[in-house]
Amino acid sequence: MTMSKTYKRLDKDQAAVLLVDHQTGLLSLVRDIDPDKFKNNVLALADLARYFKLPTILTTSFEDGPNGPLVPELKATFPDAPFIPRPGQINAWDNEDFVKAIKATGKKQLIIAGVVTEVCVAFPALSALAEGFDVFVVTDASGTFNEITRHSAWDRMSAAGAQLMTWFGVACELHRDWRNDVEGLGTLFANHIPDYRNLMTSYSMLALKK
Amino acid sequence: MTMSKTYKRLDKDQAAVLLVDHQTGLLSLVRDIDPDKFKNNVLALADLARYFKLPTILTTSFEDGPNGPLVPELKATFPDAPFIPRPGQINAWDNEDFVKAIKATGKKQLIIAGVVTEVCVAFPALSALAEGFDVFVVTDASGTFNEITRHSAWDRMSAAGAQLMTWFGVACELHRDWRNDVEGLGTLFANHIPDYRNLMTSYSMLALKK
């Protein structure tokens, strides 16, 4: 006999996105993913959050100091999103405004990414799991010092029940069916996956010739 | 005291194979395995499915577009297999025809491989587990963007109860005993493991000389 597991599946009506401490200074600490790729992953996650109209919450730690300001592209993508500059709490979940903003969305599925993985992502992820939320960590939009740090953080979060995903998987699981909007999803992919854009360009050229 | 675990063991009378989206365009996205090796792994899985006469189901997503057609070798290996071109569902399990085809086989053990791992493999794997199937993911016949994506997908599937295997392990677990057919299994290995072929060639030459 097999004990069947519930498939904890992302649902665009149940999900909110938390972007934690993607700040220009802190990004210099990220060395487990190349900067070109990491920038692309973070912006892809932001674009999909906007595309699926997921409530998104931004938070930062000490923007005025060496940590630096929030990456401007994120600010620009979510001009109206709740933005919680934390006065000192390291675990964003210790900040009441942050948790209030999350609870105000009414969503039970939290998609989390941040810098650095073992702190800014893992701490709120573990807190959210403890309060009964479903947690989906976007591993490729979260960065940290090195592979030891990354794998330790992944292990801790996974053992606590968080699901490890990447931005592409999140987008696909939310979209469910290409027929919901072929062009929209295709554009999202083309903007963030050079190989996919190349496929589309090759295809279009041939299609044009018919 | 040790709580003993049931050994969920592949059985050739209980198993079916699902090949999801091995399409010529999508394959250009696979960068966590070298193309020579990946091609070999996928064809090895196909060959073993045919060798063990496992019911095999093929499915694709948008063959007419940039994703490209199913790899022709797979089509040729399974000319009579159910082939479900999905009109839009990203998770193949959301396609009724696909699930019907699976259930029509009457098998409870599903061997799954596809492109890309965290979507085309993970989504139906999680769905199948939720319906009580035993799921065996063929990790080396499934490809994706990079190692972060791969390990995140493996962790998610493993946590949900899927078993991670590779084509060689699948073949061995299905065959059980070399005496069932030494030549057949030997040929399968020789065709897909250059080192094994070399061993056989060296051996044959010496044997001939006796």
Added chain:
Amino acid sequence: MTMSKTYKRLDKDQAAVLLVDHQTGLLSLVRDIDPDKFKNNVLALADLARYFKLPTILTTSFEDGPNGPLVPELKATFPDAPFIPRPGQINAWDNEDFVKAIKATGKKQLIIAGVVTEVCVAFPALSALAEGFDVFVVTDASGTFNEITRHSAWDRMSAAGAQLMTWFGVACELHRDWRNDVEGLGTLFANHIPDYRNLMTSYSMLALKK
């Protein structure tokens, strides 16, 4: 329904630190982390233990022989800490004085690091878990022969309930809120994270100019 997990969170009033066998001879066995980085990680852990005034226990194995003496910097950092040179026990937990020293702290959260990971860390970690302690392994201040050894040890400890962390995560989880002491934590980070020190230096120079 999701079964919520308790967040086993480090608390500076509940935690003690165990440093096991960081000896000058044994360090030559550590080859899964570069020596510059490993030295830095171990000293960072020591500094944070002192900074948070965590009770810290030192132990060694055969300092008089080829294993060599305790790294002098550790001795210097904790001049008054219990120091248990074990007469022969490989698992430090088999040494009564060591366990007594731990129990004397009255702490239930044990932060463990040592050389080599699969023995000097894993053995007492598994023993402590079996006695109901919460165990936090500092993976980047623990070293061993190679990646196979490391990942095997991590898997064994994680499966038994240990949480894998790194020194930076430990410091952040203990500190909770920057406002508790901005300068103290900042100094700790600047002393052990060159990138962070650079951020602070750049920032200070600009601030001075205002």
Added chain:
Amino acid sequence: MTMSKTYKRLDKDQAAVLLVDHQTGLLSLVRDIDPDKFKNNVLALADLARYFKLPTILTTSFEDGPNGPLVPELKATFPDAPFIPRPGQINAWDNEDFVKAIKATGKKQLIIAGVVTEVCVAFPALSALAEGFDVFVVTDASGTFNEITRHSAWDRMSAAGAQLMTWFGVACELHRDWRNDVEGLGTLFANHIPDYRNLMTSYSMLALKK
């Protein structure tokens, strides 16, 4: 509250060693560990089995064919050990003589290593776990095609309850206390860990001079 775990600890009076298919032909398939290192690890495991007088069982698959004979050093190390050349069973546990030999030892802790990991190690490991044995996989004395294969096999065995260890950890956990025999264990380490031998040589030279 923390659910404490039993520490499944190797005990030299409870343990037996299974060496599966370390054959000269099959060894050419091992590419996840360098041959110099792998040879050393396998012989280290054999030496420790002999040193601790653990009942050891050898088995092979088709020595007469391309798989080649058992590595002669293993044969020489265990001249009187049960040796079960399997007539065809791929999973050694499917061979009655093999299981009988194991049960004849009366041991409940099985230390397993073999080639290739996902088949010759994983299959009997899973079978043994299903029958209530405690299983300790010696990961660095087990080899396979590549890292994908290795990590898939590790995940499957770990999920089923096997403990991943390496030969050094096994030796240390069995020995418990250096005082049981300093010279014996020291010799074992010196013979298989060049860095350790160097430490001992440096130390001896200095000691001589006193």
Added chain:
Amino acid sequence: MTMSKTYKRLDKDQAAVLLVDHQTGLLSLVRDIDPDKFKNNVLALADLARYFKLPTILTTSFEDGPNGPLVPELKATFPDAPFIPRPGQINAWDNEDFVKAIKATGKKQLIIAGVVTEVCVAFPALSALAEGFDVFVVTDASGTFNEITRHSAWDRMSAAGAQLMTWFGVACELHRDWRNDVEGLGTLFANHIPDYRNLMTSYSMLALKK
């Protein structure tokens, strides 16, 4: 005595840029550089060519077939550049129009990048060297199958006298002095080096506050 070497230094009045076969199909062959990074490098080279107003020549091989069309961004960046679709010559230098276009620029320093390195870059590089041009290969805007291929191609070109550079070095050597245009070069860097953009953003925020 030391034989001094002439410093073959890029000069914006002496240099032309050759972009060879950056086509959407061929790009799927590039596996020695990650696609995000490679795309960025190619576009950075294009941007610097435009920024320094270097004569730039585009060429492709069989755009109508599987090789696919020129990457559209390149076409867009150089709407008026000579564009030579080769009817069949593999070495672009075998195409008279291509060489004529080069000679028409009157430049003796050729900056070359393309796909794949050992063919589309190396062949014209070797031909150009044989005719007395100074050749500067932009290694990070040239891609190929794997590291063996890359290093073989680099060795062959370097032995023949080509200089290996990267887009950043090319930009710096051409610009000579920041005072020629701080903002222009800064923008080029910020657009293609995420770390540099972060430095600038952090700096600007602080500067604003003064």
Added chain:
Amino acid sequence: MTMSKTYKRLDKDQAAVLLVDHQTGLLSLVRDIDPDKFKNNVLALADLARYFKLPTILTTSFEDGPNGPLVPELKATFPDAPFIPRPGQINAWDNEDFVKAIKATGKKQLIIAGVVTEVCVAFPALSALAEGFDVFVVTDASGTFNEITRHSAWDRMSAAGAQLMTWFGVACELHRDWRNDVEGLGTLFANHIPDYRNLMTSYSMLALKK
């Protein structure tokens, strides 16, 4: 002033191919390239030699012993090629028959590949250079123990004037112009470059639809 270098360019009327010691036993020594990929590279080189009708010479060392017989596919590809089983000379160039066979071809450009790189390739390459031949080493159809060995061998050969190429570059340099035979070269590439085959399959499907 730049000293222009002659472009030593492969010419199908000037070139011969030497395949040295690709034997089934020796192949188990090759660990710097994955076996799937290495097999493909060697067969690709053989196929291109046949395609361009280059005189090809095969040689082996002790086929009757542990080194094993020549890989059967090579034998089958060149049924009529001179085949020189050397009675003992390690450097094939020390074998008079081998050198005679080469000189009988009248070619001055030698394309060499073999196992292992630093011996079976490097020794005849250095001998040939000393006699005034142009030598082109096919690095990816030559294998050896590890990267240290490989790079040492490459350095030695390159310093002596050999040119390092790969099979793809050799094919392209020999072919010169696709118009000489689009289908032939395309087939060669499709048979040995999975990514290229995928491009062709995608393209064909679309072309068919027109």
Added chain:
Amino acid sequence: MTMSKTYKRLDKDQAAVLLVDHQTGLLSLVRDIDPDKFKNNVLALADLARYFKLPTILTTSFEDGPNGPLVPELKATFPDAPFIPRPGQINAWDNEDFVKAIKATGKKQLIIAGVVTEVCVAFPALSALAEGFDVFVVTDASGTFNEITRHSAWDRMSAAGAQLMTWFGVACELHRDWRNDVEGLGTLFANHIPDYRNLMTSYSMLALKK
């Protein structure tokens, strides 16, 4: 006959050190060496320059902007060294004051390190070679974006006649004979090579016991 080469050997009476652009902002661009290790290498080079009393020249580019100030430890190590903040020249050799300062030392051997390798190191290195200086690049105290950039820069400099060294080799070649000052050199090594410090600590402990 062998053409003997002059051994261009570092001589402490002939050598000067150039440290180019080790600035806190630019250091965030260095990703080919881990930050802990890189910091250690740069400080080791500084310490050896001071130890051997080599004339040392510091230069920076735009300390007031995002590049950030010179690393404070370097400033502190060389309080009286010529310090040339360049107003804009990218190649430090284009700055007259810098070249004057070098020529004022009267040394013909230049030891150069900087950030980033392909620009701040390679440009002045090539300029110095062109003027007849002997150039010794300290590769491990010079950092850049990635390995492609590094190896391209190394190849360019090596081809032009620069010698690639590391800080340890520089120290050893300058010192010539331990007897010149055992303690001084030993301290330098102990401060920057953790493994060496461990050897010394182990040794001292044993020596003390005699």
Added chain:
Amino acid sequence: MTMSKTYKRLDKDQAAVLLVDHQTGLLSLVRDIDPDKFKNNVLALADLARYFKLPTILTTSFEDGPNGPLVPELKATFPDAPFIPRPGQINAWDNEDFVKAIKATGKKQLIIAGVVTEVCVAFPALSALAEGFDVFVVTDASGTFNEITRHSAWDRMSAAGAQLMTWFGVACELHRDWRNDVEGLGTLFANHIPDYRNLMTSYSMLALKK
């Protein structure tokens, strides 16, 4: 026209071996090669030197201090070889006794290995080249801190005319023809190349059965 190069070929009547500073303490600094493999390579080089009866010279630096004594196996292999403990010279060539011992052999080909590569190998190699010797560096029996150090040292030595080889290539080039002694060379290989030993074992078993 091609300028032919002389093949500087090792000749057992012209060659001597220099083993520099393979001391037990210094070996803990070697981190660019795994210790199991490195030990094997050094002993293989020693064995081949004895096998070919090459005059061999041993030297060490400060055996009484932390550097530790010469590896005992080397001492045992060459009981009667000149052994020069240097009183302080870092470059062994600066020691008159060492150079005298070399010149006393009357050989012009020097095979050099040592620890660490960029100092103990590179310095005497460069000195020997300057005096007109032919120098063959055994790269895999020489070790150092990391890959940056290694490649810098290789580049410096290669540029000065040293030839980079590995112990296997050295043995093969010296032996010339298997017929000189099949068993002797076969034993050397079997003792140091596990894969080769396996081939021989498989072969012997089959041969026995005839």
